[in-house]
Amino acid sequence: MRQTFVVIHRYLGLTLALFLMLAGVTGSFIAFYDELETLMHPEFRLVQPPAQQTAISAVTLAGMLQQKYPDAMFNRINLHHAADEAVSFYLQARPGNKNGLAFDEIFVNPYSGQLLAERKWGDITQGSINLLPFLYRLHFSLALEKTGRLILGVLALLWTVDCFIGAYLTLPARQRQTSILKSALSDQAKPYSWLRRWWRAWRVRWQGGAAKVNFDLHRAGGLWLWAMLLVFAWSSVAFNLRDVYYPVMGTLFAKQGFGEDIPRLAQPLLQPGLDANAALTTGRSLMQQLSQAKQFAIHHEAKLYYDAGKGTYTYIVSSSRDVSEKSANTAVMFNANSGERLAVYLPTGAAAGDTITQWLLALHTAKVWGLPMQIFVSTMGAGVLGLSVTGVLIWLKKRHARKRVRQLKQA
The missing domain is CATH 1.20.120 (Four Helix Bundle (Hemerythrin (Met), subunit A))
Structure with a gap:
C-alpha cells in the first residue's frame, strides 16, 4: 500500500x-497587489486631498461617468477608499452591446471627478498598467x-x-521484530518511539x-x-x-443561502425602480436593522452591486462578523424595485461552513x-x-x- x-x-x-x-x-x-501597483503607478492610484474639501460620493461619481461611457453599466460601486486613494470602477457592457468595452476598469479622482486612467483589466498588451492584473489572471485562471x-x-x-x-x-514505517532475542532485549535496546x-x-x-x-x-x-x-x-x-x-x-x-433561489428575469432589468442613490439609502437602512437584530458592529461600507439579471441590489459592509476589516463580506440583498429584503449573509457566526470558508479565503x-x-x-x-x-x-x-x-x- x-x-x-x-x-x-x-x-x-x-x-x-x-x-x-x-x-x-x-x-x-x-x-502585495495593492502596494505594488501603488508603487508602480502612483499617478492613477493616489490623489492629493484638497484642504477642507470632502470627496464626491462614489454613487455620484458613477452617475457623472455614465455619460462618458453610455455603452457600459456601473453595476459595482466601491464605497470605501482612503483619503489619498483614487476611486476605481469596474464597467460591464450593456446587454446587446456585441462589441464589448475597450476599457472595463477606470480610476477617478474623488475630489474633482477627473478621469485618471482606464484599462482593460488584465490585458498585458496595454503595457505595465496591466502587469499586476495580468499576474492575477495567471494565478487564478492561467x-x-x-x-x-x-x-x-x-x-x-x-x-x-x-x-x-x-x-x-x-x-x-512499522518496525518488525526479526527475532525472539531482539524482542527480549527490546527494553535494554530502547528502540526509537x-x-x-x-x-x-x-x-x-x-x-x-x-x-x-x-x-x-x-x-x-x-x-x-x-x-x-x-x-x-x-x-x-x-x-x-x-x-x-x-x-x-x-x-x-x-x-447559509444567499440569493441562489432567486430566479433570473426573462429580460434584464436595465431601469430599476430604485436608482443607485435610493438603493444606497435602502441598503444602509436594511443593514442597520440587521446589525441591531444580530448584534454586530458595522466598521465601514464596502460595495454596492446591481444584478440586472435578477433585479436585485446587494449592499456589502465590513463588520465585526467579518474575519478582518480588509475582508468585507457582510451583505444584504434586496429587490431593486421595491427595496424588499430578500437575503442576508453573515460571514461568521451564522453557519459553520461559511465561517470556515471565510477563514480559508482570507488566509x-x-x-x-x-x-x-x-x-x-x-x-x-x-x-x-x-x-x-x-x-x-x-x-x-x-x-x-x-x-x-x-x-x-x-x-
Missing part, C-alpha cells in the same frame, strides 16, 4: 509541478478565463488529495550530500508548511471549482493579521516553488537510477 501511494504521489506531483511553480511565483506578488479556472480547479482538487498522501508518506522516528522526517541532514539535502528539504519542507499548503489547496477549489467545494462542505457543515488572500500575514503568504509562494523544484529533482534522480539498473540488467 505504501509503495502504491509513493507512485501516486510521484505522478500527481509531476502533474502539478509546473502549475504550482507558476502559482507560487505569481502568488508571491499578488500578496489567463484563460473559464477554461483556465476549470483546469486550476481540478488541479487544486488533486493537490488537496496529494497533501494527505504526502503527509502519510512521511510517517515512519514512533514519534521520535517521525521527528527524523522533520529535519534536514545538511551534511548528507546534495541528494539527501534535496530529499530532506522536500519532505521536511512539506511537513512544516503542510497546514498552509492544505489551506491553499482547498481554498483554491473554493475559488475555481465551486460545484465540488460547496457540495462537499455542505455535507459536512451548515451553510489564502492574506486579508488577516496585516503585513506579517502578507509577508508570510508571499514567502509561502517561494515555499511552493521550492517544494515543486525539489520534487522534480527527486524524480529525475530516481529515474536516472532506474534507467541505470535497466542498462546493467541488459548488459
Whole structure:
C-alpha cells in the first residue's frame, strides 16, 4: 500500500509541478497587489486631498461617468477608499452591446471627478498598467478565463488529495521484530518511539550530500508548511471549482443561502425602480436593522452591486462578523424595485461552513493579521516553488537510477 501511494504521489506531483511553480511565483506578488501597483503607478492610484474639501460620493461619481461611457453599466460601486486613494470602477457592457468595452476598469479622482486612467483589466498588451492584473489572471485562471479556472480547479482538487498522501508518506514505517532475542532485549535496546522516528522526517541532514539535502528539504519542507499548503489547496477549489467545494462542505457543515433561489428575469432589468442613490439609502437602512437584530458592529461600507439579471441590489459592509476589516463580506440583498429584503449573509457566526470558508479565503488572500500575514503568504509562494523544484529533482534522480539498473540488467 505504501509503495502504491509513493507512485501516486510521484505522478500527481509531476502533474502539478509546473502549475504550482507558476502559482507560487505569481502568488508571491499578488500578496502585495495593492502596494505594488501603488508603487508602480502612483499617478492613477493616489490623489492629493484638497484642504477642507470632502470627496464626491462614489454613487455620484458613477452617475457623472455614465455619460462618458453610455455603452457600459456601473453595476459595482466601491464605497470605501482612503483619503489619498483614487476611486476605481469596474464597467460591464450593456446587454446587446456585441462589441464589448475597450476599457472595463477606470480610476477617478474623488475630489474633482477627473478621469485618471482606464484599462482593460488584465490585458498585458496595454503595457505595465496591466502587469499586476495580468499576474492575477495567471494565478487564478492561467489567463484563460473559464477554461483556465476549470483546469486550476481540478488541479487544486488533486493537490488537496496529494497533501494527505504526502503527509502519510512521511510517517515512519512499522518496525518488525526479526527475532525472539531482539524482542527480549527490546527494553535494554530502547528502540526509537514512533514519534521520535517521525521527528527524523522533520529535519534536514545538511551534511548528507546534495541528494539527501534535496530529499530532506522536500519532505521536511512539506511537513512544516503542510497546514498552509492544505489551506491553499482547498481554498483554491473554493475559488475555481465551486460545484465540488460547496457540495462537499455542505455535507459536512451548515451553510447559509444567499440569493441562489432567486430566479433570473426573462429580460434584464436595465431601469430599476430604485436608482443607485435610493438603493444606497435602502441598503444602509436594511443593514442597520440587521446589525441591531444580530448584534454586530458595522466598521465601514464596502460595495454596492446591481444584478440586472435578477433585479436585485446587494449592499456589502465590513463588520465585526467579518474575519478582518480588509475582508468585507457582510451583505444584504434586496429587490431593486421595491427595496424588499430578500437575503442576508453573515460571514461568521451564522453557519459553520461559511465561517470556515471565510477563514480559508482570507488566509489564502492574506486579508488577516496585516503585513506579517502578507509577508508570510508571499514567502509561502517561494515555499511552493521550492517544494515543486525539489520534487522534480527527486524524480529525475530516481529515474536516472532506474534507467541505470535497466542498462546493467541488459548488459
